[in-house]
Amino acid sequence: MTVAFSVHVVDGEGISVPEVEVGARYRYPTAPRTWSTEVTDGDGCARFRDDHAEPPTEVCLFVGEQDCGTQQLVDGAQFVLEM
Numbered sequence: 001m002t003v004a005f006s007v008h009v010v011d012g013e014g015i016s017v018p019e020v021e022v023g024a025r026y027r028y029p030t031a032p033r034t035w036s037t038e039v040t041d042g043d044g045c046a047r048f049r050d051d052h053a054e055p056p057t058e059v060c061l062f063v064g065e066q067d068c069g070t071q072q073l074v075d076g077a078q079f080v081l082e083m
Contacts, residue, residue, distance in 0.1 A: 003056060004049040005077040009040050009063055016044025017083060023062035026073070028054050 007024075009017045023037045031053050038046035059073040061081060068081045 001052050001055055002049060003052055003073065003075050004047070005059075005073065005075070005079070006048070007038075007040075007046045007061060008078070008080045009044045009046070010080060010082050012082060014082075016040075018042045018044055020063055020083070022046040022081070024048055024050075025060040025062070026050075026052065026056040027058040027060070027070075028052070028056055030054065 007022050009020055009022060011017055018040050020040050021037055022040060026034045036048060036050050038048055040046045056073050058070050060070045061068040063081055063083045066083060071079060
């Protein structure tokens with residue numbers, strides 16, 4: 001199963017932050033957790049498109065070393081993270 005979503009990273013003033021690494025740790029009903037990373041583009045957007053053995057129920061997002069919380073994950077979701 002393929003799940004795609006995007007993460008827009010902004011600073012404290014709401015300005016897009018390019019070239020930062022965004023991490024996604026996926027949680028599943030029964031499978032072990034997996035991890036993937038993407039780098040934001042010039043517009044501050046990181047696009048994830050990963051194959052999964054079963055549908056992930058949640059994703060824990062990170063910007064660099066900063067834990068940005070856990071979100072419910074559905075295909076096509078769009079998240080905004082402030083760093």
